[in-house]
Amino acid sequence: MPMARMKATIKGVAIELFFKKGYYATSISEIAQGSGIQKSSIYYHYESKEALLLNILRTTLEDLTAFLKKNLAGVFDLEERMRLAVHGHVQFHLERQKETFIANSEMRGLSRENRRAIVELRDEYERIFQDLIREGIEDGVFERGDVKILSYAILTLCTSGASWFRPGGRLTIDDIAAIHEHFIIEGLKGSADALSG
């Protein structure tokens, strides 16, 4: 098997296991077994267990941010930009449920320097939402409110779907994204002043 293939296989198996059992509870042996190789062979592809986790977290956050920027490109209406941002955020979190769950829960498995790098990526993503809220308020599209708290509330609400969503269930990804999109836009326009304290 060519290296790139096995490297991707290992990553896929790790995502499944980290999602199901958690990073610390998953052993290199289990990842090797799921990949059909011996545990020592893992180290040919990844230099450590933490490097494997870091790879998962980094690509997930990079893909997430790239997806958001792509969705917003060429759109200038602020309400429409927020709708697209929320919709894309929900969509990505449901389509890549396992990776985003890991990204939201397993940062403690990283060393200080690695964690710093990942937190910076996450903050960059959150800043896009905070800018959208700020611009919307300045423009009068949204009511006044605490930008940081609003952004946390929005992102948490949208991410939450990932914990109960089951593919093939009653609602499609687009249904759920639409529900959140509507709810949040209403909240930002109508009740945002309540969030300023």
Next chain:
Amino acid sequence: MPMARMKATIKGVAIELFFKKGYYATSISEIAQGSGIQKSSIYYHYESKEALLLNILRTTLEDLTAFLKKNLAGVFDLEERMRLAVHGHVQFHLERQKETFIANSEMRGLSRENRRAIVELRDEYERIFQDLIREGIEDGVFERGDVKILSYAILTLCTSGASWFRPGGRLTIDDIAAIHEHFIIEGLKGSADALSG
């Protein structure tokens, strides 16, 4: 030191460590060191590491449910009941931030039977919110909507404060509870129909 005291000390140390490093990443040795005893002495108070986790999860969920029921006792107006439920939920999650974080993230550390028992406690709590939403809709106080999805959204939103709240910061616990209370009541009354898909 009398047994009850040390048992509580161990539990307190475990809560700190499980919150900071996670259940699997925390060793019995570390808990012992933090408690000022040898690791073997832990087993005089708790029969296993999992029993310690179970104890934390059970008391947290039992206290949470008792707090909610106490808050709702003697109040019959449905909007007021929902306000009190949200306010109490936020308050408890901010006052006992570490325990509720553990309760929300470390259930995977339990065996199947123990997890079943804890999930049942959690479901009992969530059912109180779902009943409130259902009754509010039937009474015409809230707009129509999907009761389960609404309850998940409400609980997630309120719990989220626990991940960024820092005691002594800009906002008090009551401030944050009031913000959420207002935001959710507005959502239930005004935009709830958006959540029915």
Next chain:
DNA sequence: GTCTATACGATGATAGAC
């Protein structure tokens, strides 16, 4: 109730053959 000592398996990681 707490101690010292220890059993015993599993872990992440490396060395070197093929």
Next chain:
DNA sequence: GTCTATCATCGTATAGAC
């Protein structure tokens, strides 16, 4: 690229003295 063999360490938990 993958294998076998192995290392050092640490994990939970127990036995028995005090």
